[in-house]
Amino acid sequence: MRPPYLLLDVDGVLVPFPGADGSTSATHARHDVVPTGRGADDPVTIWLNPAHGLMLMDVISTGLVAPVWCTSWRQDAATLIGPLLGLPHLPHVDLPRPKITTSQPNGYLWKRDYVDVWLADAPAVWIDDDFTGLDHAWAVERTARGAVTLLIQPDPRTGMQAEHVAEARAWAGRLLAMRTGASGASSGTDAGPHKEDRTRATRGGSGAVWCC
Numbered sequence: 001m002r003p004p005y006l007l008l009d010v011d012g013v014l015v016p017f018p019g020a021d022g023s024t025s026a027t028h029a030r031h032d033v034v035p036t037g038r039g040a041d042d043p044v045t046i047w048l049n050p051a052h053g054l055m056l057m058d059v060i061s062t063g064l065v066a067p068v069w070c071t072s073w074r075q076d077a078a079t080l081i082g083p084l085l086g087l088p089h090l091p092h093v094d095l096p097r098p099k100i101t102t103s104q105p106n107g108y109l110w111k112r113d114y115v116d117v118w119l120a121d122a123p124a125v126w127i128d129d130d131f132t133g134l135d136h137a138w139a140v141e142r143t144a145r146g147a148v149t150l151l152i153q154p155d156p157r158t159g160m161q162a163e164h165v166a167e168a169r170a171w172a173g174r175l176l177a178m179r180t181g182a183s184g185a186s187s188g189t190d191a192g193p194h195k196e197d198r199t200r201a202t203r204g205g206s207g208a209v210w211c212c
């Protein structure tokens with residue numbers, strides 16, 4: 001039984017959007033990084049909260065989730081962002097580079113179609129700031145067919161908060177308990193979450209949808 005994936009966005013989650021006056025939170029420190037394809041004389045300035053590394057390591061170290069970058073930073077998240085937060089090298093979803101001018105060109109997050117294929121039927125908790133109602137409906141549909149899915153949506157102006165990570169951890173813990181219980185109730189096979197849990201979906205106060 002494999003743990004659910006923890007899909008992690010960067011912009012609007014680990015790197016919050018600046019305020020209208022260009023201000024950034026005092027919790028975040030400035031870094032200049034050079035993404036793939038840019039020259040050393042053309043760095044990108046980002047702002048990172050060192051506490052995010054500790055928060056994520058707290059949940060990663062439990063083994064309850066399998067963390068994966070899911071961001072337009074692609075492999076640069078693993079080589080540039082992760083080390084600045086003290087994270088180990090993590091795999092990434094190899095997203096394409098579509099020519100789009102909005103993150104929701106079809107009314108839902110552009111990454112979703114690729115993530116849907118990448119995940120297949122695997123359970124996942126996905127932290128991203130750009131979900132729409134269609135993405136939340138997708139999460140409910142996945143959950144209903146047994147691919148339990150939790151979407152957590154931070155405010156891009158403030159980024160990921162401790163409660164978002166805590167919610168992911170608690171969800172993964174509940175999922176493990178349900179899967180373990182289901183296994184015990186079905187002679188050792190992984191029968192997935194109980195039906196009554198799969199069909200329950202409520203919108204949480206932190207902008208998340210709890211889908212199992």
Ligand SMILES: [Mg+2]
Nearest residue numbers: 009011012129
């Ligand atoms: Mg984002």
